[in-house]
Amino acid sequence: MAYQGGGSGGFGGGPREMHKAVCSECKKECEVPFKPREDRPIYCKECYSKRKNEGR
Numbered sequence: 001m002a003y004q005g006g007g008s009g010g011f012g013g014g015p016r017e018m019h020k021a022v023c024s025e026c027k028k029e030c031e032v033p034f035k036p037r038e039d040r041p042i043y044c045k046e047c048y049s050k051r052k053n054e055g056r
Contacts, residue, residue, distance in 0.1 A: 023047050 018031040024041035036042050043051060 025051075 016033040018033055021030055021032050021033055021036040021042040022028070023030055023044040023049035025043055028044050030042070030044035036040060
């Protein structure tokens, strides 16, 4: 029986490594599934979805 992924992306099927970051918009501490970079803004889930919806 083949394993059907249950929403845990990433390599090897294990839990994704989360990195602490501070949202560039609201300054709230959040966690992101990638290594934050100095030259890119980081947004928490709320601010990210707000920005994504406004961009249409």
